[in-house]
Structures are given as C-alpha cells and as structure tokens.
Amino acid sequence: MRLVFFGTPSIALPTLNALAVHPALRPLAVFTQPPARRSRRGDAESCEVAIQGRRLGLEVQEVSTVNEGPAFERLCQLQPEVVVVVSFGQILKRGVLQLPRHGCLNFHPSLLPRYRGAAPVQRAIMAGERTSGLSIMRLVKKLDAGPILLQQAWPLREEADAEALLAEAGELGAPLMVRVLERLEREDLPAAVEQDDALASYAPPLSKDDGRLDFRRPAVALRDLVRGVQPWPRASCQLLMPAGARRVIVHRASSRQGQGRPGRIETMEDEGLVVGCGEGLLCLESVQLEGKAVQPGRALANGLRLKPGDCFATTEGP
Numbered sequence: 426m427r428l429v430f431f432g433t434p435s436i437a438l439p440t441l442n443a444l445a446v447h448p449a450l451r452p453l454a455v456f457t458q459p460p461a462r463r464s465r466r467g468d469a470e471s472c473e474v475a476i477q478g479r480r481l482g483l484e485v486q487e488v489s490t491v492n493e494g495p496a497f498e499r500l501c502q503l504q505p506e507v508v509v510v511v512s513f514g515q516i517l518k519r520g521v522l523q524l525p526r527h528g529c530l531n532f533h534p535s536l537l538p539r540y541r542g543a544a545p546v547q548r549a550i551m552a553g554e555r556t557s558g559l560s561i562m563r564l565v566k567k568l569d570a571g572p573i574l575l576q577q578a579w580p581l582r583e584e585a586d587a588e589a590l591l592a593e594a595g596e597l598g599a600p601l602m603v604r605v606l607e608r609l610e611r612e613d614l615p616a617a618v619e620q621d622d623a624l625a626s627y628a629p630p631l632s633k634d635d636g637r638l639d640f641r642r643p644a645v646a647l648r649d650l651v652r653g654v655q656p657w658p659r660a661s662c663q664l665l666m667p668a669g670a671r672r673v674i675v676h677r678a679s680s681r682q683g684q685g686r687p688g689r690i691e692t693m694e695d696e697g698l699v700v701g702c703g704e705g706l707l708c709l710e711s712v713q714l715e716g717k718a719v720q721p722g723r724a725l726a727n728g729l730r731l732k733p734g735d736c737f738a739t740t741e742g743p
Contacts, residue, residue, distance in 0.1 A: 431511070433473075436511065437474050437513075440511050454485070458513075522565070531571070537620055538626070540626055541568055541626070542629050550653035561598075572618060572620065575604065586652040586653070631658060638650065643705055647660075647707050651675050661673060673737070676711040676719055678707050682706070685699075685700070688737045693723060693726045
C-alpha cells in the first residue's frame with residue numbers, strides 16, 4: 426500500500442517504527458515539523474520523528490505546512506493511498522484530506538469523542554480520570570471528530586505521570602494502527618462509527634498557568650495536576666521566606682489523609698514535605714528550586730532549614 430506518514434514528537438515513533446519494518450506498509454516518505462530550538466540558547470534541531478526517519482532510510486520532509494507549496498506538490502507526486510497521522514501538529518486542509526483514496530488515518534490517545542484536542546492524556550490525568558482510551562479514526566476538517574475505525578479502553582496508572590503515559594500510549598497505539606491498515610489492505614475493515622458530538626469534551630493545549638498549585642484545592646486533585654503537567658509546564662508554587670518568596674517546581678507528589686491549613690507545612694517526613702490542602706494533605710516528594718537541581722523534598726527542607734508552620738502561598742501569583 427502506498428503510505429505516507431505525518432508525525433512529529435516521540436509519541437509518533439512506535440507507529441513509525443512499526444510501519445517501517447512492515448513488508449506492505451513501509452512509508453514512501455515522512456512529513457514532519459521543521460527544526461526548532463529546544464532551549465533558549467540552543468540551535469534549531471530536528472524533531473524525534475525526523476531523526477528516526479533518516480535512521481530508517483526514509484525520505485524526510487521537514488515542512489512548516491503540508492497544505493500548500495512545495496510540500497503539497499511533493500505529497501501529490503507520491504500518490505499516497507493512505508496517510509497515517511500521529512501527533513503531527515498541523516491542521517490538514519481539504520486538499521490533503523481528500524488526496525489519498527483511503528483518507529488520512531489518525532491515532533488519538535483518548536476514548537473519543539471525549540478529550541478531543543492537543544492534550545488528551547494530560548487533561549484526562551488532571552481531571553482525575555482513571556481510565557481513558559486509544560482511538561484510530563479518519564480525519565475530517567472538524568477537530569478530532571472523524572468516524573472511529575478502532576477503539577480500546579486504556580487504564581491510566583495512578584503512579585504514572587503524563588510523560589510516562591504518553592510514551593505508553595504511543596507503544597499501545599502502534600499495533601492498533603497496523604491492525605487497521607492491514608484490514609484496510611485486505612478490504613475487510615468494518616464500517617467506521619460516527620462520533621456523537623453531544624458527548625464530546627475538549628483537551629486544549631497546556632499553558633504555563635496550568636501548572637500553578639492552589640493549596641485550597643483537594644490534595645488528590647493537586648497530585649493529579651502534578652502528574653498531568655509533566656514534563657511541561659510542570660507544577661509550581663511559591664515558598665514564603667523572610668528574604669522573599671522562592672519558586673518551587675514540584676516534579677512528584679502524593680496525597681495523604683489528614684487535615685491542615687492550606688499551604689502550611691504540617692510535617693516533614695522522609696518521603697518529603699507534607700503540606701495542608703483544602704482537603705487532605707499533599708506530600709511534595711521531588712522538588713526543585715528555580716535554577717537549581719531536582720532534589721527530594723526532605724533535602725529542600727534541610728537545606729532551607731524549613732520547619733512545620735512555614736508556608737507556601739495558597740496560590741501562585743501571576
């Protein structure tokens with residue numbers, strides 16, 4: 426089957442790798458986002474999919490838009506029968522969507538129509554979901570609203586953060602996509618199921634504000650927020666100190682039973698700093714002062730000579 430692959434970040438790699446070694450599904454080319462700077466001072470670098478595509482000996486097109494210009498012309502020259510899309514990062518217009526006779530097939534890590542949008546795994550974790558799903562669908566102009574070809578439920582492990590679960594989703598999604606494509610090639614793929622828009626919910630991209638810890642909220646909700654915003658934008662709070670507030674980035678936290686005043690350090694344990702919340706207690710297990718190395722919560726307490734009764738701001742200011 427004449428297949429072209431669209432993808433950019435690491436979640437797309439398992440599907441790309443699976444297609445590259447498949448005797449009937451090896452991509453004719455890979456289209457991905459152009460090189461970008463990964464840090465303030467660094468040079469522009471190719472994304473994970475571009476790097477892996479070259480390692481696999483595939484044609485790689487790094488394009489700012491696939492919908493027009495030389496990139497679209499090259500796509501037309503390739504005459505794809507199907508385009509596989511995994512977290513590409515560009516909205517596809519009608520010309521691209523209608524080009525392959527089998528359409529554009531997309532892997533989306535949610536149980537659509539729930540959590541349509543750019544951050545389905547992160548938003549599901551932050552909402553306290555314990556189960557989500559994996560979907561293969563045909564792309565249409567409306568965001569993540571195309572008919573479903575294959576779905577399966579997917580448990581969101583409570584000990585895992587968004588970074589780990591995104592990697593897991595990528596690994597689980599690859600065989601689902603291969604299964605759909607193999608049936609498509611055999612022409613025995615069941616009819617797609619239309620989504621019910623009335624049941625849709627949305628997962629917009631994360632912003633820096635999503636990582637702010639408001640200790641007036643329940644500890645369980647804050648634990649899930651910490652999990653959901655890894656590795657970006659990361660959770661943070663303001664530690665109130667005599668010389669001025671210090672921003673503390675929280676990489677890992679757990680919830681506890683008990684009561685305390687929101688934002689106040691109630692006790693210090695081997696596992697970390699235990700802080701009062703609107704309901705329950707939050708243990709800050711892995712933390713980082715801005716500009717410093719990541720360290721255990723207890724090490725931060727020892728280094729700053731914190732004691733029970735010291736406080737974090739209830740919510741981090743702008």
